Amino acid sequence: MTAGTSAPTDQQPATASSPDAVAARVRGLRKTFGDTVAIDDVDLDVPAGAVLGMLGPNGSGKTTLIRMLLGLTRPTAGTVELLGRSGNDLASALPDVGALVEGPGFHPFLSGRDNLLRSAAAEPRLGGDLRGPVDAALERVGLADAARKRYRAYSLGMKQRLGLAAALLVPRRLVVLDEPTNGLDPAGTRDVRRVVAELRASGATVLLSSHLLAEVEAVCSHVAVLQTGTLLVAGELQTLLDADTGGLVVSTPDVDDAILALREAGAPSYRAEGGVAVPPGPLEAPEIVAALVAAGVAVWEVHRRRAHLEELFARLTEEDA
Ligand SMILES: Nc1ncnc2c1ncn2[C@@H]1O[C@H](COP(=O)(O)OP(=O)(O)OP(=O)(O)O)[C@@H](O)[C@H]1O
Structure with missing residues (x-):
């Protein structure tokens, strides 16, 4: 059977030109x-x-x-x-x-x-x-x-x-x-x-x-x-x-102090990418930055974290395990 000669069925024929196929x-x-x-x-x-x-x-x-x-x-x-x-x-x-x-x-x-x-x-x-x-x-x-x-x-x-x-x-x-x-x-x-x-x-x-x-x-x-x-x-x-993206990455040289300050503020974080990653939680970005600055942590940059498949996969399979 050559491409494109499939008989139509109740679904659309599966061709790349038909986006719903x-x-x-x-x-x-x-x-x-x-x-x-x-x-x-x-x-x-x-x-x-x-x-x-x-x-x-x-x-x-x-x-x-x-x-x-x-x-x-x-x-x-x-x-x-x-x-x-x-x-x-x-x-x-x-x-x-x-x-x-x-x-x-x-x-x-x-x-x-x-x-x-x-x-x-x-x-x-x-x-x-x-x-x-x-x-x-x-x-x-x-x-x-x-x-x-x-x-x-x-x-x-x-x-x-x-x-x-x-x-x-x-x-x-x-x-x-x-x-x-x-x-x-x-x-x-x-x-x-x-x-x-x-x-x-x-x-x-x-x-x-x-x-x-x-x-x-x-x-x-x-x-x-x-x-x-x-x-x-x-x-x-x-x-x-x-859909999985969430949380912040804070660039800082004071990683240990940042993790400690955020834990005390009620926002668990972990070491990542030149600073700390803060998963989605009760605190919004301004509160996180305020907590860090109040603790004397140098904040160079704050940006939203881009999710990677590895994290998505780990979360999905670990949640379900
Ligand atoms: N012919 C078979 N007889 C008995 N059990 C089988 C047979 N084929 C697969 N299984 C079982 O079915 C389950 C799924 O196996 P399958 O090989 O499809 O997994 P997989 O995701 O491809 O694994 P892997 O990543 O290790 O290749 C396993 O528990 C496996 O032991």
């Missing part, structure tokens, strides 16, 4: 393994054109959710829609979906390039000479120099790169990457960041899971946070960070 949607999704509830009643939309970062501690259900989206794991309950397709029709969306998920895939005794040629041969949209697209994909993920090495001699990072190359053999409308930077060195991490930016610029939707909050903050437009199978929050990254 979703590339993937799950409703009431649940998965249990025996007594373990891996995913518990999750509703999630992945907007078309978004780069959505799925975050969550180990075992929170990220991989299970991704596998259910891709039809690799059968949900215990709930529905999955991919590029406007669902139910028995879900598989017809898969040629438009590139995926990097852990699992068997490549032949250990073949070179990376020969493995990719095999993957390319299975791509319905590639015909004729497969070497062009294969070499382009190897180049794109920085694997051209190691292309003729046997797969079993690849490092974890090289294996990740090859998996990414396979996901990118043909243009995709949705690319799903489970821990794409796992095992990659800083250069590999930068390559993934570049590839994700290129995909986004081309209008593709990207769903990636990661433990690297700074990476997610750098490349993602949206985030979803899972904790023990439950979706804690999902939405546009900037909106979530703006």
